[in-house]
Amino acid sequence: MAHNVDREVQRFQDFLQGQGQKLTAERTALVREIFSTHYHFEADELLFKMKEKNVKISRATVYRTLELLVKSGLVRRVHLGEDHYHYEHVSGNSHHDHLICTACGGVIEFHDEELERLQMAICEKKKFTPTFHNLQILGVCDSCKRKGQHPESPDRVRMIQQTKLRK
Amino acid sequence: MAHNVDREVQRFQDFLQGQGQKLTAERTALVREIFSTHYHFEADELLFKMKEKNVKISRATVYRTLELLVKSGLVRRVHLGEDHYHYEHVSGNSHHDHLICTACGGVIEFHDEELERLQMAICEKKKFTPTFHNLQILGVCDSCKRKGQHPESPDRVRMIQQTKLRK
DNA sequence: CAGCAATTGAGACTCAGTCTCAGCATCGGG
């Protein structure tokens, strides 16, 4: 919990209404779940969590709702070094990038103004109009390094999965 | 062509031998294809090109060889904003990142020392030992902007496919 | 030439994600 989710539900409803769409029970449940528990998650993980809670929501609805959430700007789709998407919610707070530990699979977020500025400068030089960016740095985090975990080779990152779900 | 491919073939053989593995006709053909023609490519695209040239190589072998090439460091696996991998060959030249035009699908490469330094500094601050990174900036390139192509929303990038192949 | 490990192709399989379609919910008129 730790966070009042109603604000996001409201924002989503506003977005939907602007499109002549409706905030249904399923959509509300998904938004609540996303904003109260998860931070980074996979679509199937979300599906699984809902099933666990005995809230029956179909795969199709989960994907459809995620798409709407991405369009509304409440959720962002990110690559985290694996070969499928991850999602993260955006609680009004600013953009960030990811350090991904290839030993434990953990994700550290960071934001750096200098980095953002530099990217803008690069785009300007190339006459490129950026809308979005995505930076992942793969490596080994401090605690894994202490434990002497040897880094997996980058191309094996995708194999390091803490959670395997899908019923 | 434009580039002598034998050096890469040799490097690959050295790598394979170090592992007690063999440089077969199929592997040689793939390396030659990769280093003489493509720059960024998808696995299936490579498979298709080989078929086109009447060099029969199975899907499994293409994927297996790509994995070996990634391990050997001759080829790099990158995300280019779509939901599956792309590959690019590494001809001894340095690391670079990508500007990806969401209107035309084009890819502009760039390398910036300052950016690299900054990333190292960020990692240091977080006590993170980087091995690899991947930065994509999505947006609209100069020529698309002139043509007034309106930018696709980031989450639709994956739909913009110039080439659809597979058999 | 026999033995043996590495390699191969065909095709089954997996898994994330998409699509289709019939049935349901809701709403604004008549």
Added chain:
DNA sequence: CCCGATGCTGAGACTGAGTCTCAATTGCTG
């Protein structure tokens, strides 16, 4: 109160990228 329109839903078929299995083949090496 019923009607049609519109949007939403779940079930499950489908897709496409990538992986795995296994029997057959290759290419050493002794």
